[in-house]
Amino acid sequence: MKANRPQLTKGKKMKNRGLRNLTLTLLVFASALALSAPASAKELKGVTMPDQLDVAGRTLKLNGMGLRLALFIKLKVYVGGLYLEKPSKNADAILASSQIKHVEMQFLRDVSAEKMVQAWNDSLETNCKSDCESLRPQLFKLTGAMFDVKEGDTMSFTFLPDAVVLSIKGQKKARLEGAALSKVLLMTWLGPNPPNDEIKEGMLGN
Numbered sequence: 001m002k003a004n005r006p007q008l009t010k011g012k013k014m015k016n017r018g019l020r021n022l023t024l025t026l027l028v029f030a031s032a033l034a035l036s037a038p039a040s041a042k043e044l045k046g047v048t049m050p051d052q053l054d055v056a057g058r059t060l061k062l063n064g065m066g067l068r069l070a071l072f073i074k075l076k077v078y079v080g081g082l083y084l085e086k087p088s089k090n091a092d093a094i095l096a097s098s099q100i101k102h103v104e105m106q107f108l109r110d111v112s113a114e115k116m117v118q119a120w121n122d123s124l125e126t127n128c129k130s131d132c133e134s135l136r137p138q139l140f141k142l143t144g145a146m147f148d149v150k151e152g153d154t155m156s157f158t159f160l161p162d163a164v165v166l167s168i169k170g171q172k173k174a175r176l177e178g179a180a181l182s183k184v185l186l187m188t189w190l191g192p193n194p195p196n197d198e199i200k201e202g203m204l205g206n
Contacts, residue, residue, distance in 0.1 A: 044202070047079040047106045055083065055102045055158055063087045063094075066202020068105075068195060078107045078155075080189060082203035089204045091190040095183055101159040103189065103203075107149050117143040119195070120188075127187040135184060138176045142166060142185075145173040159186055 040051045044065040052061045060083035068077040083102040088094050094101065120143055128135060145166055149155065158165040164176040164185055176182075194200040 044079050045076060049081040049104060053083050056100050058085055058100050060085055060102050061087050064203045064205035066199035068199045076108045078105045080105045080199055080203060091204060095186060095190055098161045103157045105155045107151055107153050109151050111149050113146040113148050116146045123188045126193045127191045128184050135181050138178060138181045141174055142176055
């Protein structure tokens with residue numbers, strides 16, 4: 001004889017079916033969120049940067065993000081993110097380190113090539129303390145690669161032990177040779193005289 005199986009009432013059947021449908025809906029919704037959500041990232045002034053990047057065969061971590069302001073009038077120019085192999089809050093230690101470093105910039109407004117060239121020239125004058133004239137040929141190569149950027153455009157600098165690679169909107173534009181120039185350019189943000197305190201402190205994760 002077949003064992004008698006308990007029979008579900010119509011109401012219980014509908015209740016169980018509803019629970020299954022709700023569970024399925026929640027699972028689908030959770031899966032969709034997982035697929036659509038970006039990798040872990042940080043945000044500043046509407047600019048989002050990932051927590052890590054693969055650069056020159058190394059995994060670099062986001063050390064911090066800072067805001068570049070135009071002095072006096074405090075216009076927001078760009079958000080800069082500093083990526084390091086070994087995160088640190090010590091600017092001098094970062095500058096002295098031979099690890100690969102990467103600065104990612106996203107512009108918050110249009111900036112002319114002329115203004116950027118002037119900013120790089122000012123940076124060299126401010127941060128270079130010795131043998132500066134020998135760096136000018138490479139600086140000319142850098143300024144020669146500048147052109148007008150628009151709001152939302154990106155620019156990046158990858159600091160290798162003996163060179164700096166400039167990319168604009170994801171396209172490589174120049175390779176600047178020399179460890180001395182690499183350090184001077186990085187001092188633009190991390191040296192004793194940054195263009196504004198917010199950019200330096202933000203990049204240092206403060």
